Amino acid sequence: MTLELHDLCLTAPGAAAPLFAPLSLRIAPGEIACLTGPSGVGKSSLIAGIAGQLPRGFVLSGQVRLNGRDLLALPPERRGVGVIFQQALLFPHLSVGDNLAFGLSPEFRGRTARRAAVSEALERAGLPGYGARDPATLSGGQRARVALMRALLAQPGALLLDEPFAALDPALRAGMRDFVAEHLRAAAIPALLVSHDAQDAAVARQSLAIAPLGAGG
Amino acid sequence: MIWLRALVAMLIGAPVLVGVGLTLAAAWGADWTKVLALPGLWGGLRLTLITGIGATVLSLALSVPLGLWIMGRPWAARWLAPMLAVPHAALAIGLAFLIAPSGWFGRALAQVLGWAVPPAWPLPGDPYGAALVLGLVLKELPFLLLMTLASASQVDVTGQMAVGRSLGYAPGRVWARVIWPQLYPGLRLPVFIVLAYGLSVVDMALILGPSHPPTLAVQILRLYTAPEMRQAEASVLAIGLVAMTAALAGIWWLAERACTAFGLMALRRGRRGIARRWPGSVVMAAQGGLFVAAMAVLALWSVTGIWRFPDLWPEGLSLALWARGDWIAVALRSLWLGLASVSLALTLAVAVLEGEHRAGRPLRLGAIIVAPLLLPQIGFLQGLTTGFLWLGLPAGPLAVIWAEVLFVFPYVLLSLGGPWRALDPDQLRAAASLGAGPWRQLWRVRLPLLARPIAAAAAVGFAVSVAQYLAVLLPGAGRVATLTTEAVALASGADRRVAAVYGLAQAVLPLLAFALALALPAYGRGGSGGRAP
Numbered sequence: 001m002t003l004e005l006h007d008l009c010l011t012a013p014g015a016a017a018p019l020f021a022p023l024s025l026r027i028a029p030g031e032i033a034c035l036t037g038p039s040g041v042g043k044s045s046l047i048a049g050i051a052g053q054l055p056r057g058f059v060l061s062g063q064v065r066l067n068g069r070d071l072l073a074l075p076p077e078r079r080g081v082g083v084i085f086q087q088a089l090l091f092p093h094l095s096v097g098d099n100l101a102f103g104l105s106p107e108f109r110g111r112t113a114r115r116a117a118v119s120e121a122l123e124r125a126g127l128p129g130y131g132a133r134d135p136a137t138l139s140g141g142q143r144a145r146v147a148l149m150r151a152l153l154a155q156p157g158a159l160l161l162d163e164p165f166a167a168l169d170p171a172l173r174a175g176m177r178d179f180v181a182e183h184l185r186a187a188a189i190p191a192l193l194v195s196h197d198a199q200d201a202a203v204a205r206q207s208l209a210i211a212p213l214g215a216g217g
Numbered sequence: 218m219i220w221l222r223a224l225v226a227m228l229i230g231a232p233v234l235v236g237v238g239l240t241l242a243a244a245w246g247a248d249w250t251k252v253l254a255l256p257g258l259w260g261g262l263r264l265t266l267i268t269g270i271g272a273t274v275l276s277l278a279l280s281v282p283l284g285l286w287i288m289g290r291p292w293a294a295r296w297l298a299p300m301l302a303v304p305h306a307a308l309a310i311g312l313a314f315l316i317a318p319s320g321w322f323g324r325a326l327a328q329v330l331g332w333a334v335p336p337a338w339p340l341p342g343d344p345y346g347a348a349l350v351l352g353l354v355l356k357e358l359p360f361l362l363l364m365t366l367a368s369a370s371q372v373d374v375t376g377q378m379a380v381g382r383s384l385g386y387a388p389g390r391v392w393a394r395v396i397w398p399q400l401y402p403g404l405r406l407p408v409f410i411v412l413a414y415g416l417s418v419v420d421m422a423l424i425l426g427p428s429h430p431p432t433l434a435v436q437i438l439r440l441y442t443a444p445e446m447r448q449a450e451a452s453v454l455a456i457g458l459v460a461m462t463a464a465l466a467g468i469w470w471l472a473e474r475a476c477t478a479f480g481l482m483a484l485r486r487g488r489r490g491i492a493r494r495w496p497g498s499v500v501m502a503a504q505g506g507l508f509v510a511a512m513a514v515l516a517l518w519s520v521t522g523i524w525r526f527p528d529l530w531p532e533g534l535s536l537a538l539w540a541r542g543d544w545i546a547v548a549l550r551s552l553w554l555g556l557a558s559v560s561l562a563l564t565l566a567v568a569v570l571e572g573e574h575r576a577g578r579p580l581r582l583g584a585i586i587v588a589p590l591l592l593p594q595i596g597f598l599q600g601l602t603t604g605f606l607w608l609g610l611p612a613g614p615l616a617v618i619w620a621e622v623l624f625v626f627p628y629v630l631l632s633l634g635g636p637w638r639a640l641d642p643d644q645l646r647a648a649a650s651l652g653a654g655p656w657r658q659l660w661r662v663r664l665p666l667l668a669r670p671i672a673a674a675a676a677v678g679f680a681v682s683v684a685q686y687l688a689v690l691l692p693g694a695g696r697v698a699t700l701t702t703e704a705v706a707l708a709s710g711a712d713r714r715v716a717a718v719y720g721l722a723q724a725v726l727p728l729l730a731f732a733l734a735l736a737l738p739a740y741g742r743g744g745s746g747g748r749a750p
Contacts, residue, residue: 053379075492076382083383089376093399094484101485102395103384114485154384 003027003158003190006063010042010049013057019045020210022062027158027190027206032181034204035194041212043194044086047162050192051083052076066157082156084164088143090135096146097122097131103150121149124183141172148180152187159184161193165200177203221572222580228565229626230585232619235604236597237459243600244452252453257430265433265458268346268426269416270465272353276361277408279354279500284365284400285392286497288374293501294366300359300508302676302731304684306701307724309352309424310708310716311511314518316340316348319526321514327527335526341425349426353418355511357411358504361404367635368403372396390490398480405473410590412469413462417593420686420701424708433458437595438687442695451599459596466591512724518717538718544700548722551699554614554689555682555726558621559629562678563671565622566630570637571659586630589623598691605692612694620688621681629678636670637663668737676734680727700726 007022019042027033037043049060053076064071071079090099100118108114122130125145135143144164151159164180165173181203184191193200201207252258287293315321318335326332341348374396381391422432430436433454440451517531518524519538524531573580598620605616640663648662664671686701704719 048379051379051383053382076379077385077387077489077492080385081383083379085376085380087376089373089380091377091380091395091399094395098481098484101487102381104487105385106487106489108487111485114487151384156383156385 001029001067001157001189002065003192004063004065005050006065008046008049008060008062008064010046011059011061012042012045013055017213018061020213023208023210025192025206025208027192029190030185030188031206032184032191032193032204034201034207035192035210036196036198036201036207037194037210038212039196041210043196043210044162047083047160047192047194051081051160052079053083080157082151082154082159084147084151084159084161086163086166088135088140088147088167090143090146090150092135094135095131096127096133096135096138099135099146100131100150100153104153105155107155117153121153125149140168141176144168144176145179148183152183156189158189159187159191161191163195163197164193165195165197173199218572218576218580221568222582225565225569225580225582226585228619229623230588232601232604232623233588233592233597236599236601237456237592239600239603240452240455240459240597241600243448243603244456247449247453249453252450255436255450255454257436258433258454260430261433261436264344264346264427264430265416265461268349268353268422268432269412271346272350272357272415273408273412275350276354276357276411277404279358279504280361280365280404281393281397282389282496283358283362283501283504284369284397285389286501287362287366288369294362296505297359297363297366298731299728300356301363302680302727303356303508303512303724304680304701304727305352305356305418306420306424306684306686306704306708307515307720308356308508308511309421310704310720311513311515312348312352312355312507313341313424313708314514314713314717315507315511316351321510321529324527324529328529332527342427344427346426346432349422349432351507352421352425353415355504355508356421357415361407361411364404364407365400368400369396371403372399385489387490387492389493389496390488394480394484398477406587409466409469410587412465413591413593416462416465417458417595419595420705423705434593434595438690441595441599441691448599455593455596455599458593462591462593462596515717515721515724518713519721521714521717538714544703544718544722547698547700547703547719548726550697551683551701551723551726554618554621554697554699555679555730557618558625558682559675559678561618561622562626562629563633563675565626566633566674567664567671569630570634571663574637575655586627590627594624594687598687602692602694612692612696614693614697616692617689617697620692621685624685624688625678625681628681629674632677633667633670633674636667640666669734672734672737676727676730679730683723683727 004027005023005025007024009018009022010020011018020037025033035043035046045054045058048054049058050064050071052071052074054060060072066080071081090096091102094102097118100121101114104114104117108117119128119131122128125148127142127145130138135146138146161180165176168176177200193204195201313320317323317340318338323335326336377396378388378391381395382388386394417434419434419438422435426432426435437451437454437458440447440454520534520536521531522533522535522537569580569582601620602612602616605619606612610616610619644666645658645662648658653661684701686705689697689699689702700719700723704716704723707716707719710716
């Protein structure tokens with residue numbers, strides 16, 4: 001599994017020029033690449049574009065390949081690209097365990113096997129026995145860990161992280177960075193992280209700063 | 218605020234209670250063997266269950282995929298309000314003109330297949346009640362969709378959809394498995410209203426339902442209006458219908474639990490589903506198409522001179538029936554009955570909301586407000602008419618207005634309540650800091666700021682009032698003629714053109730009210746800037 005970006009250009013609705021210079025990047029399995037840049041440069045929109053969920057009006061040109069397969073022509077659910085959003089976005093009406101069960105890939109078959117996979121994921125997240133809990137009772141850091149496990153249980157071919165630590169307490173960020181790095185290495189998939197915080201680049205093998213194109217940015 | 222609660226209890230709660238109580242009292246002395254031996258009772262019961270439950274389940278089931286479809290299409294959502302404004306009876310008459318053997322569909326088929334005489338299909342009024350179910354679904358679907366949209370504004374639909382799709386789920390799957398279940402609590406009350414309505418509807422059942430035997434509600438009305446005294450038998454059936462509605466609501470509640478459990482089991486299985494493009498668009502096109510075609514054929518018949526069978530278009534158009542003008546007096550009566558009941562309902566709603574605001578907490582009126590919508594109308598309106606007589610209020614326009622307020626008030630309150638509570642409290646505080654007392658705040662700040670929602674709530678209430686059938690027929694003792702009662706009576710008559718005139722007038726009146734509600738405050742805002750205090 002390798003994620004390749006070729007000459008990616010993002011244009012905002014109604015704008016004539018792209019937001020940043022064409023972007024090319026190759027991310028190997030188990031590797032994290034970090035894109036840093038000021039807010040408003042289009043980092044979140046870039047993630048949304050790779051995931052196939054750009055708001056109407058944005059134009060993404062260039063190529064995105066996952067293991068050689070061109071992604072941009074596919075609907076979001078068939079790209080095999082997991083996304084970690086700024087907010088954990090756990091389903092508030094489902095228990096923590098059911099949030100994970102919803103994420104768990106259908107390749108796990110049978111009730112017992114699926115249940116075992118969910119409780120194992122909870123253990124790896126450091127939340128053993130939290131399956132029946134209401135997500136609202138979790139701390140911000142716990143919610144972020146559940147969101148990461150939910151995305152990984154779907155067995156994506158790549159993972160995109162959109163400022164995953166921004167909503168966390170500064171004291172929790174370092175721990176969460178290590179947690180993410182460790183699990184992404186274990187999953188052996190390429191990951192692309194965008195952040196406005198230069199410290200986040202520390203977890204990444206390669207990091208790239210993107211700057212706005214032109215004076216108007 | 219105790220007096221306010223007492224007022225609502227007296228104006229809205231008491232009539233319902235008295236109505237059910239007096240119906241029960243009238244049923245007490247009935248001869249049960251005679252009731253059970255009524256011809257067509259069991260057939261009517263079966264028909265009532267099929268049409269009432271069928272229409273509710275079908276409307277709700279269709280509203281799930283359509284809810285997702287309409288979420289992304291604000292232009293389509295704008296059509297929901299006008300569809301809501303069209304009364305049941307007008308839609309039923311138009312639909313009958315579409316599906317009857319000599320209706321537009323029959324004519325279209327005749328053109329293709331070369332028929333010279335109308336086909337012999339039993340529509341409308343098929344023994345299974347299919348035409349009635351179709352009519353109810355066409356009318357209730359927009360209502361449930363509007364409620365779905367209202368409920369969806371409380372949930373982060375975009376974010377959850379993005380999460381679901383990034384986990385590999387098709388959009389329809391995300392919607393049905395995780396998003397819609399969060400919206401359902403907001404749909405429960407509307408669904409119970411639809412269920413109670415479907416089980417007890419009379420006007421639509423008279424036009425689209427079978428007549429041998431008709432639905433239970435129609436049988437009850439026939440007994441109530443029979444020349445010989447059959448009040449007791451009718452009352453037994455009316456109470457039976459109330460009990461049945463309550464029992465079905467209980468069963469529905471149990472079915473809800475079961476569906477929740479099944480839904481959770483399916484969710485845990487994690488099947489991703491495949492994206493399908495057709496369901497939403499196809500169902501919506503069918504619904505909208507039938508609705509618009511029914512209205513169009515209604516309008517066409519009202520200006521038809523002669524229209525021979527296989528022709529798709531009448532030979533000549535004429536305004537003769539409109540020019541006859543007999544509909545004008547009836548339309549004016551519908552208009553002033555509507556204005557009266559809306560004024561009362563609006564005043565009461567403003568009093569309740571302002572009282573709630575000053576008390577700083579909800580008034581806890583819940584059950585009283587929605588009781589008239591959750592009970593079968595025929596279960597208490599005849600008893601209420603008796604109660605009005607005891608109060609010294611004879612059957613006639615005043616009794617009709619009070620009865621209409623029972624159904625207008627809940628809709629006015631529900632549609633005004635949201636915007637009222639959402640008004641920025643800072644604007645009121647700013648007024649208070651300028652020395653405005655509570656009354657001045659109400660008159661000079663809140664009501665002008667809420668002009669648009671108030672106009673919209675009034676239009677909703679007016680549409681409800683114009684559409685009332687039983688609430689006019691029973692408290693009016695059949696002597697108050699409105700567009701609805703006339704249209705329903707004429708629908709079974711020989712002349713389609715006359716029925717079309719009244720049916721179309723009945724549909725146009727509330728649509729005009731909606732158009733006015735959209736237009737009026739726009740004028741008001743332009744002039745208010747430079748006005749001296």
